[in-house]
Amino acid sequence: MAALDSDGEEDLVSYGTGLDPLEEGERPKKPVPLQEQTVRDEKGRYKRFHGAFSGGFSAGYFNTVGSKEGWTPSAFISSRQNRADKSVLGPEDFMDEEDLSEFGIAPKAIVTTDDFASKTKDRIREKARQLAAATAPIPGATLLDDLIAPAKLSVGFELLRKMGWKEGQGVGPRVKRKPRQQKSDPGVRIYGCALPPGHSEGSEDEDDDYLPENATFAPKDVIPVDFTPKDNVHGLAYKGLDPHRALFGVSGDHFNLFSAGSERASHLFGEAGLSKGRKLGISGQAFGVGALEEEDDDIYATETLSKYDTVLKDEEPGDGLYGWTAPKQYKSQKESERDLQYIGKIVDGFSLSSKSLSSKKIYPPPELPRDYRPVHYFRPELSATPENSRLLQVLSESSGKAVCNPGTQSRHQLNAAKRGDLLGETPIQGSPTSVLEFLSQKDKERIKEMKQATDLKVAQLKARGLAQNAPSGRPQSSSSDGGHCSWHATPSDRTASARASNFKPFAKDPEKQKRYEAFLANMKQGRHDALERCLDPGMTEWERGREREEFARASLLYVSSHSTLSSRFTHAKDEDDSEQVEVPRDQENDISDKQSAVKMKKFGKLTRDTFEWHPDKLLCKRFNVPDPYPDSTLVGLPRVKRDKYSVFNFLTLPETASSPATPTSSRKIQQHQDLNKSRKPSRWDTSNQEKREESSSEFLSVAGSAVGTPKQEPSPLVNQEEEPVPEPLSEQKMVNKGADLQTEGEASRPSMDLFKAIFASSSDENSSSSEDEQGDSEDEQPGAGEADLTHSSETDLATTSSMTLASEPAPRAPAPSFPIQKMHFDEREEFGPRLPPVFCPNARQELEVPQKEKPKKNKDKHKLKKEHRRKKEKKKKHRKHKHKGKQKTPKAEKSSSSESTGSSDSLSDDEGAAAMSPEELLRRLKRLPLKRQ
Amino acid sequence: MLLENRRCVRPLGSDQVNTGPRAPRCLMLDPERRRADPGREEQEVGRAGPREVDGNYCLTCGSDKTLKLWNPLRGTLLRTYSGHGYEVLDAAGSFDNSSLCSGGGDKAVVLWDVASGQVIRKFRGHAGKVSTVQFNEEATVILSGSIDSSIRCWDCRSRKPEPVQKLDEARDGVSSLKVSDHEILAGSVDGRVRRYDLRVGQLFSDYVGSPITCICFSRDGQCTLVSSLDSTLRLLDKDTGELLGEYTGHKNQEYKLDCCLSERDTHVVSCSEDGKVFFWDLVEGSQALALPVGPGVVQSLAFHPTEPCLLTAMGGSIHCWREESYEAEGGTG
Incomplete structure (x- = not known):
């Protein structure tokens, strides 16, 4: 319609067929519905679709031939004058003209079939075909293809031709050919064997034509390197019997029609023979004389040296194609190179350049110094x-x-x-070399302060540990002031000692390290009483024995650990995965405590381990059970990666010994036993649960009453019950009590921290021993100076109850936390049978309790939900995470440090208190539920 | 410690007794002794096969490398299944009695067709003797426990030669295995009872201490009965692992002896090495009866699932025990 309206405008292009214009008063026609639309052919006949639209046999007019009546037999009239010639009817006589059209069943028009379609589309394939033709045993098949070129060319060829391209030319802008210099140079010198003159001339004849100055030429056709796959089982570069030559002798001229390559090949291979005019019909690696070969005497011809080149001739061009491309390929390449000769690439018959190269200047080597x-x-x-x-x-x-x-x-x-x-x-004034120099003076001072404060805190902690190490013998140092003063100097001591030796097995405990160094020095001087001299006289007998053991072992193990040796090694930064093995994440607990549980017939929680276990999906299906872990891919117990060669994989006992809960539990069990001593357990002990509850409440009431007694001086901010340090007297008691409990093996084994100090890298936090952990956590955050150890003890409380509770006055604190304790009171460690002697006489074990808290708290963040997880794993796992102490401002940190000193003072004042401070017990109780998270 | 290595006397195992027309009435079993098959005692060393589900048949297996299916009521041998290369240590029947599975010293688990007596499949993969086999509830999976301390779940439906899953949590040989609809209960020589709960996806491991010889579920599925080499049977609460009962008096220190619960969970029954079968009251824990079977070791026993009927195995013979009133009728068979 639009086309009709704008008929006059020539610019417009109309698409499709316009509708007939509407007459006035005529109602618009209804469109013919689809099912009534008909298809007619060019004669107005209804077109019937036979078969699938074409190809079906459509005979005649509505399946009649030719006319509406169908095929009518023609009359046969023959007379004498008019003889009817014999007509032979073909099938076409019975066909409609549609059948003879292009898409009919008998098309008359000539159509290029696929066999004759252009094969120049795929040039690479064509190349391959040519190559195959040269080596094919029967040459005719592919050669014919070459001879009979299809008329039809691909669109690309057509386009190129229209753009002026001709077959044999390269594609690209036309180039100007340089005038030939090599040829015209009269002073050319030819080395080696010159090419046969006829051959070279023949190829260069065309080039001698006159070249007009401004004539441009098409670029050379680039023949792509053809990689034909080797699909036969012949050896490399095997070339079979050349059929042309085997059958027809030397390729005659008329056979060049078939293969121009064969001539070239004969040039390449049989040049010597050809030049002598021999008709050696056989070439290649096949042997024997063909049946059609007449002259076979030549195969017995003796080889003479004259056939061989005596001079090394550079046969191969520099293009590197020779030797790994087929000979034919190489030949053509070579031919094109010959064309390039005048440009400068001289391959055969190379000639010298006229100019000689400028000699390189040689610089003498530097003179060596005399004493080098x-x-x-x-x-x-x-x-x-x-x-x-x-x-x-x-x-x-x-x-x-x-x-x-x-x-x-x-x-x-x-x-x-x-x-x-x-x-x-x-010195460069403008740019400070350190970030620190950007800081203002005030900030620098503050940082310094913080650093000192943290150092101080370490010192205090060590002092506290030391005070417990020597509870009785050294009143001077364990008293608050003395301990304080002596430890103010520690950081400098430590740094000094750090330089003294590179191997410091007890680096975390400077005092101990000092003792150790003294011990080493004494050993060097050959004193037999080296150990006795260096040991702290204030220590208990047991501690001394232990330390003696440690020192001896450390010195033995590290005889070779000279500083020079250790300085050559550096700690690996990344963990090597190959050094790790997959072990089940959860392992069944140590049997020892279970055995005792079984002995006491305390089945249930004590003897039960629960693991996450992933059944196979198919197994679930077979059992008609929904997959409990539909998203997980693992099967069986979850596994974790572990250090393959870590010593700590094999040292399980010290872990339990150093685990914080065990001393408590053993003590509690003792209490528990005392409480239940009078009661005779029922036969089945089925009332385990309620008994446990009962005893726990009993125990709690005892503890609570003990808490109620105002024993500690009230400190405004710090809850002293949180102080993890038990009274030295209780420790002493433990020592005595533990003497008989302790197994011989444990006494003789070196302490865990020795192992850790020896085998663990100092940068690795998770390997730090229990007591070292204090130092570690200290070392981690000293720069910021934000988290300190006393805080950690507070925070662990905060996790159980709350921060506000923690800061409240002491007697009130335990009361609200009771329900929590009861809820989780059936903790395994608490009310089991007597556990194996795990008592740790070293008070440091007690000290570490708050430290252990931190990883446990972290646990909440990590999705560890199984309560059966072993503590050992916990430790291992969580120490790797950063200790996330409460982040506090430096100011608060400072105050807390002072608090901690105060608390330590008060603690030391608490000497001679009851055997087990109820605060301590309560604190642990509160801590326990965390383990179940 | 490998329990299997200690076995020297391992007589023919026996299993479930037939049902009779008489309705089960009494709880006490009258010790009536009967030879199941006096003529066929060639199964020198054997082990009790499992109960057939309906209690009509008795399956025995032994050191003659065969499984035998009996009619315990009449004492007639119904069929012999041979195809094992070594002694057959355990066998079990499917819920529909259409197929059997067995495992033995040739480390193979064999699935049998009951009617034809042909081996349907052989599952190989265990590294040691297969000491216990069980079908799951629908007989689509065979679970086998071996002294190579693994339990393997073989799929009967697919043609895969590998087990569906391998439960290798045990630290020592798996001596006993039971399967419920969603649980796999395994007793191991390492002294632990492991219960794999497929429904919740958890593994409960209860430590018992001494090597476990036999475990079984109570019929209500709430408890597990555990017999161990310290001559003690323990009844554990399945969910909590607490000890509900302890039964002593018999002797079980060397051999892998069977234990079971009576048809109504009223009594605990166990073999003993002194030639008796001990009965304990389940609730009170008191010894109810010591049934003298013979001079040797009672290696295996099985209780009828619904009736008070007991099969014991000693030496090369099976004995079927039932209450006195029934005995008059069935004794001749």
């Missing part, structure tokens, strides 16, 4: 300490290096600024 010794050796790297300074000096002198670095520091230990100083540079 061409032997490299590794100097032991010594840290600059007063003890080592002499040695360093000697070393540097012996190495012939001038002692240019003041302060006995090695060159590599200097930073840029110092080196600049040494070289006499003026």
Whole structure:
């Protein structure tokens, strides 16, 4: 319609067929429904679709031939004058003209079939075909294909031709050919064997044509390197009997029609024979004389040396194609190269360039200094300490290096600024070398303060530990003031001692390390009483024995740990996965406590382990049970990765010994037993549960009453019950009690921290021992100075009850937490049978309790939901996580540090209190439920 | 500690007794002794097969490398299944009595067709003797416990040669295995009873201490009966693992002896090495009866699922025990 309206405008393009214009008053026609639409052919006949629209046999007019009446027999009239010629009817006579059309069953028009369609579309394939043709045993098949080129070309060819491209030319802009220089150069020298003159001339004849100055030529056709796959089982580069030559002798001219390549091949392979005019019909690696071969005497011809080149001739062009491409391919390539000769690429008959290369200037090597010794050796790297300074000096002198670095520091230990100083540079004013220099003076002071405070805290903690180490014998040092003062100096001591030796098995405990070093020194001097001399006289007998053991072992193990040795190694930064093995995440508990539980017939919680177990999906299906873990892919028990060679995988007992809950539990069990001593257990002990409840409440009431007695001086902010340190007297009692309990094996085994200090890398937090952990957590956050240990003890309370509770006055604190305790009171460790002797006489074990708290608290964040998880695993797992202590402002931190000192004071004042402080018990009780998370 | 290695006397096992026309009345079993099959005692060392579900048949297996299906009422041998290469240590029947499974010293678990007596499939994969086999409820999975301390679940439906799942939590050989609709109960020589609960996806491991010889569910599915080598049977609460009862008096220190519960969970029955079968009252724990079977070791026993009828195995013979009134009728058979 639009096309009709704008008929006059030539610009418009109309699509489709316009509708007939509507007449006035005529009602618009209804569109013919689809089912009534008919298809007619060009003669107006209804078209019937036979078969699938075409190909069906449509005979005649409505299946009649030719006419409406159908096929009528023609009359046969023959007379004498008019003889009817014999007509032979073909099938076409019975066909409609549609059948003879292009899409009929007998098309008359000539159509290119697939066999004759252009094969130039796939050039690579064509190349491959050509190659195959050269080596094919029967040449005719593919050659014919080449001869009879299909008329039809692909669209690309058509387009290219329309753009002026011709077969054989390269594609691209036309180039201007340089005038030939090589040819015209009269002074060309030909080395080696010159090419047969006829051959070379023949190929270059065309090039001798006159080249107009401004003529451009099409670029050379690039023949792609063809990689034909080797699909036969012949050897590499095997070439079968060349049929052309085997059958027809030397390729005659008329056979060049078939293969131009064969001629080239004969040039390549049989040049010697050809030049002598021999008709050696056989080439290639096949042997024998063909049946059609007449002259076979030549195969017995003796080889003479004259056939061989005596001069190395550079046969291969530099293109590297020779040798790994087929010969034919190479030949064509070579031919094109010959065309390129005038450009400068001389392959055969190469000639010298006229100019000689400018000789390179040779610089003499630098003269060696007179005292240079061409032997490299590794100097032991010594840290600059007063003890080592002499040695360093000697070393540097012996190495012939001038002692240019003041302060006995090695060159590599200097930073840029110092080196600049040494070289006499003026220091760069503008850019500070450290971030710290951007800080204001005030900030710097604050940082310094914080650092001191944290150091102080370490010292205090150590002091506290020491105070418990020596509960009775050293009143001076364990008293608050004495301990304090002596430990103020610790950080500097520590740093000093840190330089003294690189191997510090007890680095976390400077006092111990000091003792150890003294012990080593004494050992070096050959004193037999080295151990006795260096040990702290204030320690208990047991501690001394233990430490003696540790020292002896450490010194034994680390005889070779010279500082030079250790300085060569560095700690690995990343964990190597291959060093890990997959072990079940959850393992059944130690049997020892279960055995005792079985002995006491306390089945139930004590003897039961519960694991997450993933059944196979198919198994669930077979059991008609929904998959409990539809999303999980693992089967069986969950597994975790572990260090393969870690010693700690095998040291299980110390873990239980150092586990914080066990001492408590053993003590509680003792109490429990005392409470139930009079009661005779029923035969089945079915009332385990209620008994437990009962006893727990009993126990709690005892504890609560003990708490109620105002024993501690009220401190405004810090809840002293939270102080994890038990009274030294109780410790003493434990020591005595534990003497008989302790197994011999445990006494003789070195402590866990020794192992850890020895085998664990110092940067690895998770390997730090129980007591080291204090230092560790301290080391982690000293820069920020934010979390301190006393806080951790507070925070653990905060997790059970709340922060506000923790800060409330002491006697009130335990009361609200009772329900929580009751809820979780059936903890396994609490009311089992007597557990194996796990008592740790070292008071440090007690100290560590708040430390253990932190990982447990972290547990909430990680989705550890199984209560059966072993503590051992917990420790291992969670120590790896950063201790997330409560982050506090430096100010609060400062105050807390002072609180902690106060608390430690008060603690030491608490000497001689009851055997087990109820606060301590309560605190542990509160802590226990956390384990179940 | 491998329990299997200690076995020297392992007589023919026996199993379930037939049902009679008489309705079960009394709880006490009258010790009536009967040879199940005096003529066929060639099964020298054997082990009791499992109960047939309906109690009409008795399946025995033994060191003659065969399984035998009996009619315990008449004492007639119905069919012999041979195909094992070594002694057959345990066998079980499917819920519809259409197929059997067995395992033995040839480390293979064999699935049999009851009617034809042909081996349907052999599952290989265990590294040691298969000491116990069980079908699951629908007989689509065979569970086998072996002294290689693993339990393997073989799929009877697919043609896969590998087990569906391998439960290798046990630290020592698996001596006994029971399957409920959603649980796998396994007793191991490492002294633990492990219950794999497929429904909740958890593994409950109860420590008993001494090597476990036999375990079984109570019929109400609430308790597990555990017999161990310390001559003690323990009744444990299934859910909590608490001890509900302890039954002593018999002797079980060397061999893998069977125990079971009576048809109504009223009594605990166990073999003993002194040639008796002990009965305890389940609730009171008192010894109700010590049934003398013979001079040897009672290796295996099985209780009828619904009737007071007991089969015991000693030496090369099976004895069927039932109450006195019935005995008059069935004794001749």
